[in-house]
Amino acid sequence: MEELDVEPPLTLIPELNSEQKQICFEWGPVEMLVCNTVYKKPEQKEERPGCPFIYVVRKDQDVYSHTLRKLFNESHGIFVGLQKDEKEKVGKSRTAQLVRVSKSYRSVIRACMEDSHQMAVSARDPVMRAQHSTQVSILSAMELIWNLCEIMFIEAAPAGPLLLHLLDWVRLHVCDVDNMVCDVLKSESPAKHENFWNAITIFVLQGRMDEARQLLCKEASANPASISMCKILDELMKKMPVLNLGNTQTLTEIELKWQHWHDECQRFLQDGTFASNPRMETICKILLGDENTILEKKDLMTTWYHFLVTRLLYCHPTVKPMELHLYAQSSLDQFLGGESSPEPLDIILLAAFEFDIHQVIKECSIALSNWWFVAHLTDLLDHCSLLQSHNLYFGSNMREYLLLEYASGLFCHHSLWQLAVDYFDYCPEYGRAYLELHIERIPLDTEHKALKVLRICEQRMMSDQVRSICKIMAMKAVRNNRLGSALSWSIRAKDAAFATLISDRFLKDYCERGTFSDLDLIDNLGSAMLLSDRLTFLGKYREFHRMYGEKQFFPAAKLLLTLMTARIAPSSFWMTLLTDALPLLEQKEVIFSADQTYELMRCLEDVMATKSKNKTLQATGSCVHGGTQTTWPMGHGQAVDGQASRPNTVGAHCVQFASYCFII
Amino acid sequence: MEDVVAKYVSQKVSKTRWRPVPATALQPPEVFATGSWDNEENNISIWSVGDFEGLGLSGEYHGEPHLLCDIQHSGDVMDLQFLDQERIVAASSNGTVTIFKHHQNNETLSVSRKWEKAHHYNPSYSSASCTGIVCNSPEIFTVGEDGKINLFTAERTDAVRTLDNADSSTLHAVTYLRTTEILTVNSIGQLKIWDFRQQGNEPSQIFSLTGERVPLHCVDRHPNQQHIVATGGQDGVLSIWDVRQGSMPASLLKAHEAELWEVHFHPSSPDHLFTCSEDGSLWHWDASMDVSGKKSLLHTGGRSSTFLSHSAVNQSIITPWLSNDPAKDRIETTNLISSPTLSINSLDVLRSCLVYGTDAESIYVKKTLFA
Incomplete structure (x- = not known):
């Protein structure tokens, strides 16, 4: 463990009185939950109510600033551009390019500063005005430091031009x-x-x-x-x-x-x-x-x-650049004249004059209330190949560490999380792991948002997360009785188990109502049907009904038989299928060939065999299949109207079925 | 691009729409509306890019859009349409459809009518996102994640007509085909025509991408030739359909790498089409070259358009969008964004002006489209 550089600042939460009640906390990614427990301090005698609230303590408060959002968004574009830039360029053109990037960052800071200034001027509330003014001074200090770093580290001007840059x-x-x-x-x-x-x-x-x-x-x-x-x-x-x-x-x-x-x-x-x-x-x-x-x-x-x-x-x-620090220190001493001690800003600038990049970054991390500055500056300096030797004793290198901190802060923001994704992408060691952990915690309020999150995961081949998002959406849809939607989600996730579950719901609904719902979906399953056996069955079974409705009896009969012989149909559904075969057998035309009829018989025997195995003898007559009463093919109502009564027991089926067979 | 002005607005922009200009007016559009999403408090905002209002406090002209007024909107703004010069209809992720009135004399916005939970799930009555609206004053059609289609009129407090379970999947967008017929696209790749003269809950026609089931996110109809319809899908493919024949798209044009969020025919120059996408690109499809017989260039804007399939459609009217002669049907495509980063969620074109909004919390206005 290294020594602390500075005492950590105290954050006072006014309502939570640690004198009276004990405090408990829970760490989040970049936030902390704090609340009073029911336990009182041992020395406390009387019972006093604790604070009824749970507080969220954030460390990167600036993320929530309205004006700084512009800074985050605009610099995100510059950051991504810098990462994408080819690194082949060497020497002068590379330096020129990096200086250009540095200047763009600075102009973004300046733009933001102007905005804050405008806000400060137009604010009526003195508290707000003070807030904006503070913002302006912080931004202006940031720009000052950045500019000096640009001159010292990025431009790295030799003696002569160095002074010109400093004058500017x-x-x-x-x-x-x-x-x-x-x-x-x-x-x-x-x-x-x-x-x-x-x-x-x-x-x-x-x-x-x-x-x-x-x-x-x-x-x-x-x-x-x-x-x-x-x-x-x-x-x-x-x-x-x-x-x-x-x-x-x-x-x-x-x-x-x-x-x-x-x-x-x-x-x-x-x-x-x-x-x-x-x-x-x-x-x-x-x-x-x-x-x-x-x-x-x-x-x-x-x-x-x-x-x-x-x-x-x-x-x-x-x-010469290397002599600067001598003059810098003595200038500071002479200027202050022992009257006051240097402020954080002075120390940072001094460190920059001393070419101590790490000191600059460290001091900035302590002094500034956001990670934006150090993360972007460090990244840029890293692109100048100035930081390679420095590895931390924890995590990856400093660049990645700071980027991860910054991006984690963004990810906890209700809206800025999208920016963070790109930052994680450019953290080779831990970025992926961070992204995986964070992305699952995004609340998916609408399908639109879910699609955006899904796209992020799919582009990065994060199949676990894709599955989990689709499952969440599918579950939501099921809860809202939107089976069609649920099925599409599970097809997208290639989630066979869930597709089976939903297919069963469809079949159950069919059994209860005698009609299929969501035909526009089921009729157009296409190759997605192959996802799960049950879904295949659902699609094919519906196809049978469609053919039957269109009076294509021969292919319909063949399909029906295949559903059983190829063991696609769940065994619980066989009786329904056999019942569906009845009207085909009743047609004037001979639809089932002799061979097919034998196969039908075999299927019936199979069903009966399992039934008798499972049920006691006495139960055979009263064993009513849940669906048999209403599982006649659609549009078949008229066709069977002539029948005296619909068979509704297994026993009756057997008799009737056997009699058809004999006729043939 | 120097002729594009940008403004960072500190909220992700879900929709941008030009206020319609009177047909007799000659000047370019100046006012547009935007909606935000994913914010703790979302807004509908009205912006102006007019030359006179562009004069800032310091007196210099920046050309930057500046805010005229805004109003809070509960839930994400899922769609936004101008009902007329001063009324805007907004669809919310909490299922509410609201008509806002823009008072131009004192630059304020107010709610003039609201249908709470216009979209909701049955039987729980929990709210469902309203994903799309189309209006032709006073009629307003809305579609939602609940698969429902509502017909409202600006005057009435209750729905004129509701088709429950019109679609088994999520409806993503809606537009007019003719005055009594609307088109919807859904999350399983279907384009449906609904005839509101007929009773019943069934679409009069269903078109679909074969087998792929790629969700469609947007739809627009050719302003003059009503049988030509363009849709954009999850895979970034732009499909052109001829709704008079076939049930499959007449052509599939691949340009985007991710969700194609919006497609718009240019209202007065329909040989031009615009699409924007999650991948951060915005394409201008120019088919006017073909008609004029000029030599067209396939390789502009860095990428060429790829033609995936053509169904043999015999055309009586010459339209470049449906033309089936591979040597002839060349469409020039230009990417209007040089360095894409985050999603372009919405765009709108009117006269020579383009406005678009992004997830990078910025809005852009380009005033010289055909320059």
Whole structure:
């Protein structure tokens, strides 16, 4: 057992008072049932009623969020697309592809964030508004972490481009400046606005030189005295060597240019060019990478990682990925200045700067209230072949473990369970087992839903589950007196035993009513008839009636005989069949040949033999076969009307039957 | 596809239907209704994709469908049909059939009539899912898992006529053949014609797929040539039937890998047909090439259509759907979805607009079908 990383959080269930009554619980797949037992605590003297409710405690609460459903659904498509993508691509195109996937995930997070933001704005209820706002901040933190992971692990940019990506990252996530600039530009004289210099400084801190220079122009035009100073600063900003992604410059070239530019800035600062304007001097100091000056602008940067990136931009523009963590740690320390301790988000980002993927995932799992983030991020990193060495001491690898957790959460949701199926599919070790266990627990309210579940099982050759679903549906149909439906379900499941059971119900109904129900089904059984002997008999017996009704006596007679001689008919039904033979024997035409008649006789003897074996002698006369009174073939009523009375005892049958035989 | 707009709606969409446009109107349809399923609380929602309403709060036009109004619906929405411009009939998995009224002046929905347990099992009277409806105002036919067919009219509180045990298996869908005759499909692969002028509980004709007993899930009739009927089955096969002759389908066209949930002839260009399926694909079947005599392409959209069988049917009227000359009857098929994931449960076509809804909790609108 490993040590606990953090104390597990306490979940308070207000109604359940463990002081008074003992609590019992039962684990579900991702949920837990908790309730009071009848037992009181030993120290408790008087009897007090416990809480009458059973509570369901869920661990993945976010699954039930309305806005996050969009996130789950949209990312599901991206996830499936990623798994299906061929892995042949190597090198750059593969990286580009994975970065594209990563960006799609991020855009989904952003879309969801916007939605939550809209909800927060439009919500009237303050509780709801707070909830949505929290959602927005969580999503924005998720996107921030993801973006950094994308830069560090997926893109894995070398020195040079790395800084450009980090700058973009900061620009994207620290966006207060844009609002500030808007305010400044909207004012009548921007250069006089209180935030004018703040705006320029932020642009500089973020390395957005063009925008900073544009603002600086306003100062130059508003304040003619400072024109020359502005020009010099503007020139410095313009000259700042920038690395372009498309450029083929070597790092040494850049470093050389950088040094040159640095010296120039230094010169201007030392000869007091900006001495008369402390704001411009500050900017010049920032350009020179003066860490203290940069740190003074802490409030403008708002976060330590902004400080880190600014520091890198002006002090170490060609920082190598492996050196990042040094600067990251010291930036964090300097920025916080011992005043406050780092928050979970800071620790996660720090871990990312340290290239410690596992720490990132672990911290995220602890800090976030959902599995969505870690499951998808881990999966993506796994596709970058970054996680292969790591196996857990339980379960499969980390990717699969997290995907299973996430998908299990989805599966317990009344509607999102469909998404989970695909996640299980891509968990090679335990996915199948999880799916089998979960899918049987889906409530099948309608046939439509059952068909969907069935399709999932059939596609994955889960024959046990297919059988079980069909059986459930067949049982439901039987309970609702829908024999036809029940039979179709058992045919679909190829469930011979159940088909036999239902066929017996059909035959029993026939015996009781004298007519077949559900003819549209029985007449069209086709090859499905072969599923069970009883079903074959049902289908064939009905065929006999149909032929008889159509006056095709010869084939009807032959079929009837075959049903007995081939032992398809259940023995309990033979007497009914023999009775059905009577009207055929009565026809003016000779229908049964001599041989066939002998066979009929033999069948009758067989029946009689079994009867006498089973019954006492005295019972022979009164042994009435349950069905004989009403089992005349359909449409035969008129034909036998001429008979004085219908034979209804076995004894009478024998006599009558024998007499027909003799006539022949 | 750039011309398709998507919207995630946080509920699985079981049905999408365009509100009918007046025959005289020239503009494309703008309003559609959707129904959800499998949610704890299901909804009927009305959406607009109109250009003017598309202006968001920020003033920019996204073209995304936006919600006009919605109303709670108890049970899964199994089917949805517009009775007229403002009334929608919904079938519920709890057997209830409801008429909702859409008040367009203040964008609200209300219940205008409700038949509780229109479908139920006997003798327990426990509710049975109502699976399909078809209406021709004021008549409404409903079918259900109980094998029953009901005829309601919008004005009356009780059923005009009920055929108990009309079918021994589950009825999956219903449509009009003629004003007095309806077509139903069931879970054992049968297509039945019912004539409501006649008394009795028997269909006037039964068609079936031979021996296979593959359940049929949807049915639609050619808008102009009433003898041509299309059905979609569990195995993803689209069957075209000629109900004037034979009891077997005139042709079987294989396109989908799983349940074909809905099939629709284009109401005004019936040489075009649309199908959607559990496998997440949506196919556009274009038979107009054949008529115009253009050279048609079999291999568009990545997959070719396979012709499984043709019964020899002599045609007096030339219709590409029943044509039996193998060299001639080519239908161009295009998959309208590039990367399928979850089931497309429903689609509707009107004018040049297509709307469809999925189990991935999203609705899509494509406004330029024939571009």
